[in-house]
Amino acid sequence: DTEVTQTPKHLVMGMTNKKSLKCEQHMGHRAMYWYKQKAKKPPELMFVYSYEKLSINESVPSRFSPECPNSSLLNLHLHALQPEDSALYLCASSQRQESEQYFGPGTRLTVT
Amino acid sequence: AQSVTQLGSHVSVSEGALVLLRCNYSSSVPPYLFWYVQYPNQGLQLLLKYTSAATLVKGINGFEAEFKKSETSFHLTKPSAHMSDAAEYFCAVFGNQFYFGTGTSLTVIP
Numbered sequence: 001d002t003e004v005t006q007t008p009k010h011l012v013m014g015m016t017n018k019k020s021l022k023c024e025q026h027m028g029h030r031a032m033y034w035y036k037q038k039a040k041k042p043p044e045l046m047f048v049y050s051y052e053k054l055s056i057n058e059s060v061p062s063r064f065s066p067e068c069p070n071s072s073l074l075n076l077h078l079h080a081l082q083p084e085d086s087a088l089y090l091c092a093s094s095q096r097q098e099s100e101q102y103f104g105p106g107t108r109l110t111v112t
Numbered sequence: 113a114q115s116v117t118q119l120g121s122h123v124s125v126s127e128g129a130l131v132l133l134r135c136n137y138s139s140s141v142p143p144y145l146f147w148y149v150q151y152p153n154q155g156l157q158l159l160l161k162y163t164s165a166a167t168l169v170k171g172i173n174g175f176e177a178e179f180k181k182s183e184t185s186f187h188l189t190k191p192s193a194h195m196s197d198a199a200e201y202f203c204a205v206f207g208n209q210f211y212f213g214t215g216t217s218l219t220v221i222p
Contacts, residue, residue, distance in 0.1 A: 004155075033210075042202055042212035043156070056209060090155055098144050098206045103155035 003027075004104035006091050012110045015081060021107050023074040023091030031097050032074045034066060035090040037106070043090055049074060050097060081111045114139045114207030116186075117214075124219040131175075131190040133216045135203030138184065144206035145186045147177055150215075151199045159201075162186060173197070193220045 004025045013019050023032065031050050035043035048056035049068040057066075063085075065077040074091055088108055092101040119134040137143055144163055148156040160171025167179045177188045186203065198220045203213040 006155075040200075040215070040217075042215050045209060048209065088153075092156075097209070100146055100158050100161045101156075101210060102158065103148075105155045106153075108153070 004091055004093055004102050006089075006104035006107050008107055009105065010108045010110075012112060013078065013081065014112055015083075017081075018077070018079045020078065021076040021089055021091075021109075023076075023093075023104055024072055025093040025102070026072055027093060027095075027102065028071075029093035029095050029102075030071065031094045031099075032068065033092040033094075033101065034064075034074065034076050035092065036085075037088045037090055047076075048097070055097075078109075081109075083111050085109065086111045114143060114205045115211050116145075116203045116205045118201075118203050118216050120216055121214065122217045122219070124221060125193045126221045127195060128192050131188070131193045131197065131218065133188040133201050133203075133218065135177075135186045135188065135213060136184050137186060137203075137205050139205060139207070145177075145179065146204040146206075146210075147171065147175070147186075147188050148202045148204060148212075149173075149199050150202065156202065159188070193218075195220050195222065 007022045034046040037043045046060045047066040052068045067075040088106045090106045091104040094101045115138045117136045146161045147159040160169045162179045170176045
């Protein structure tokens with residue numbers, strides 16, 4: 001099974017809302033990632049978790065807060081977002097950081 | 113530092129024609145290289161990967177790529193394009209993290 005699942009598929013939220021994105025994998029991968037992707041652009045790395053510890057934070061604003069409750073789950077908590085945060089948010093996982101990454105289908109986020 | 117450059121942000125081919133998508137890498141060490149495909153409103157799907165085992169790498173959906181160290185290239189090819197190949201293609205290299213190219217949008221003309 002090489003599947004990474006993400007929920008929800010679509011999310012519309014106001015700038016004062018608090019919401020969370022969820023990502024799950026059951027491949028035994030020890031590295032998990034959050035990416036942000038704007039239309040017609042490559043994914044931009046946001047966070048990397050390795051063995052459930054945050055190893056890379058690419059200077060992401062604090063209104064994005066990642067959480068890795070266990071080796072299979074990755075959450076992204078959202079609070080006080082701006083309209084420019086509207087994008088496709090992709091989760092990925094890999095066996096090791098240099099291994100191929102497997103991506104979920106993404107959550108399409110719209111901030112109004 | 114590692115990086116990849118994809119030449120041509122848009123490529124159009126006729127159905128049945130050869131597909132060639134170009135990727136050049138910059139790396140001071142033997143690289144890990146990857147090609148991904150993204151269909152509209154979907155995540156990225158791994159097409160193939162190079163990890164130094166063989167210079168010609170075969171992937172899914174009839175795609176293959178050849179690692180050429182002398183040219184620092186890892187171009188993606190497919191002998192005969194299908195309509196279903198229309199998508200965005202990303203080349204990526206692993207340095208201390210994944211670095212994606214800017215992407216190439218492939219259009220297949222019937």
